[in-house]
Amino acid sequence: MTLSPEHESFRRTVREFAESEIAPHVAGWDREHHFPIDAVRAMGKLGLFGITAPEEYGGADGDFTSLCVAIEELGRVDQSIGITLEAAVGLGINPILTFGTHEQKERWLPDLVSGHSLAAFGLTEPGSGSDAGGIRTKATLDESTDEWVLNGAKQFITNSGSEMTSLITVAARTGNRPDGRAEVSAIIVPADTPGLEVGPAYDKLGWHISDTHPLSFDDARVPADHLLGERGRGYAQFLSTLDDGRIAIAALAVGCIQACLDLCVEYAGERTTLNDIPIGQKQGVAFPIADLAVMAEAGRALTYQAAALKDTGASHAELKRVASIAKLYTSEAAVAATRVATQVFGGYGFMEEYPVARFYRDAKILEIGEGTSEVQRILIARSLGLPAE
Structure with missing residues (x-):
């Protein structure tokens, strides 16, 4: 498949950045299991986190193909850097962009799109693995305070424990459907929420530069308006x-x-x-x-x-x-x-x-x-x- 001249021009831009700003350092970062904050912020200045976001939030209003070009070129130099971008946009920004309210977008997207902060996607759990339907983390609505109360655990969550992480979108059980199946909803949990604990970074076989942690929730409370999208549609x-x-x-x-x-x-x-x-x-x-x-x-x-x-x-x-x-x-x-x-x-x-x-x-x-x-x-x-x- 032949890409457009614009996509190929963008490819050259990302390749030049990757070869000059990333490639000389990746061996050391990998050896030290170092998450390079400065390099990630430089990716933000280049506009990589805002490729698919609307201009009103600071993005380029580009297409998904352009995002794939950027991920491919970063991944050609280092896979950890490539997954950092992929997770930040695909798993961090896009759920808010697609399902968020106007207020949620106004609050969270500008910093995420600029690369000033990162968002994570809390789906996988210790007991469910690839079975997204086996979610056990629970979120109960406390009507007296109008807050969601979360309890449970997540694992293998990318971009979840760096100093840039501002939020995790969490899949949680919020009740039961009439047929007895779990009702699953998505809830935005700010990184500084009391009751949210970020475990030590994993000692992984690969992706040493990527930021990956387990998470636990012990009566972690967030306002009811942090529900992302429709309840039960998570x-x-x-x-x-x-x-x-x-x-x-x-x-x-x-x-x-x-x-x-x-x-x-x-x-x-x-x-x-x-x-x-x-x-x-x-x-x-x-x-x-x-x-x-x-x-x-x-x-x-x-x-x-x-x-x-x-x-x-x-x-x-x-x-x-x-x-x-x-x-x-x-x-x-x-x-x-x-x-x-x-x-x-x-x-x-x-x-x-x-x-x-x-x-x-x-x-x-x-x-x-x-x-x-x-x-x-x-x-x-x-x-x-x-x-x-």
């Missing part, structure tokens, strides 16, 4: 948010694949063996690198097809289908691509001083976050008309 809201997020994760995965391709082409052209022959002349090396090019092109086509459908207002069913296909293919291709890259680099690929090692560690989560590969296969199968279990 589950549907979060599912809609996840559909968009899967396309964005696909863009992040494409950045990973492209990075592996770029690194391998450069290394295989310079690394020589006996008789000073570049290893790239050998079919055993050249063929897997050619496969990386196929992965990058195929993944990019799937991703930007899905982004275009999002921008043109495709039906929810169609968008869900193409988002799942893009996410499934690109995430699994990214894992395969990092394996190929590590093999091409040989022993050097196993050394942390080479970026392929970082990409190898970072890639696995792409098959898990925003819905596992198994969940994507279920959704694709259902879209084909196969019966649900």
